[in-house]
Amino acid sequence: MLIDFFYHLRKHQLPVSINEYLTLLEALSRRVIAPSVDEFYLLARMTLVKDESQFDRYDRAFASYYKGIEAAFPPGKEIPAEWLVQRFMRELSPEDKAAIEKLGWDKLMELFRQRLEEQKERHEGGSKWIGTGGTSPFGSGGYHPEGIRIGQDSAGNHSAVKAWDMRSFRDYDDQVELGTRNIKVALRRLRRFAREGADLELDLDDTIRSTARNAGHLDIRMVPERHNTVKVLMMLDVGGTMDSHIQRIEELFSAARSEFKHLEVYYFHNCLYDWVWQSNRRRHAERAHTWDVLRKYNPDWRLIFVGDATMSPYEILQPGGSVEYHNTEAGAVWLQRMAAAYPRFVWLNPEPEGLWPYRQSTDIIRKLMQGRMYPVTLSGLEQAMRLLSK
DSSP: OHHHHHHHHHHTTOOOOHHHHHHHHHHHHTTOSOSOHHHHHHHHHHHHOOOGGGHHHHHHHHHHHTTTSGGGSOTTOOOOGGGGOOOOOOOOOHHHHHHSOOOOHHHHHHHHHHHHHHOOSOEESOSSSSEESSSOSEEESSOOTTEEEESSOOOSOOOEEEEESOOOOOOOOTTSBOOHHHHHHHHTTSOOEEEEEEEEEEOHHHHHHHHHHTTTOOOOOEEEEEEEOOEEEEEEEOSGGGGGGHHHHHHHHHHHHHHOSEEEEEEEBSBOOSEEESOGGGTTTSEEEHHHHHHHSOTTSEEEEEOOOOSOHHHHHSTTOOSSSOOSSOHHHHHHHHHHHOSSEEEEEOSOGGGGGGOHHHHHHHHHTTTOEEESBHHHHHHHHHHHTO
């Protein structure tokens, strides 16, 4: 069975290796999990899937491999929620449990179809119908050595052939829109570590070596903490058409705050001009000249623009094109200055990539950014971080 499972995962373009497959077999032979489909799902994912970006693909492959129960539902047939309300937990002796017959997969599926067609009301504590607290193969909160759990949590017997609950695993596929968790996964590609500050961490290897040299007398060695030394300058477009992307940009900003110790953030509207700000509530009272930003941060900072690049082309190409004030130099001039000052730069666009060819302003900014525009997907962020890490 597991050989078929191995090839099934490969068929779904998961790069599963023989060594990982053997690790899974070894874990099963040592009985590190209970005989449960849910626990096997987690164990197989832990041993076979190398990258979190492939979790969604694994979920779909796993679901299709264990398909079959869905076909048991007649079209349009639903189990009323009140049938699954658990009011008591039935206690069975070991002798009672041993007397309950296993049915086998085919017979289990056939009986399940029959029960769905025949049952008209709620049952609990029985041995035949779909219900709770009994010894029927179908339901929740009871006991059967080879049943189908329907609704609610497991009763702890780990004997369900299939959990009949909708899985709600987070999508990690590389084209999905992101949440804070998988944004962090992508941003971690842009990390450079160095040990800084006071000696606060135990250096285990050096402690062992030093203790051995001292004839077994413990000699504890400490080292400074490791910190991510990458410095990131983030320029965020705010307001206007960006309002429809607020949630995703907040998630990106939150993830960046947790991943980068050295992070400076400035805001602009639509296109970069001669003024930026760090507080939107005090944007008119506390502005910074863009020239001052260029002077303050040296070229080893990584520059990340975040914006949908959706505006009138005049806002980019013409002096006075800003919708808020008269800018003496075109936004394109400032974008080119920033790109020249910080060789490692990218532009992250929350708009779907399929819309980019239909936005004239997006095409203009993409060319000004030398093609370094990436979508805010896991794949897009990984490409951007890979470029910034060079």
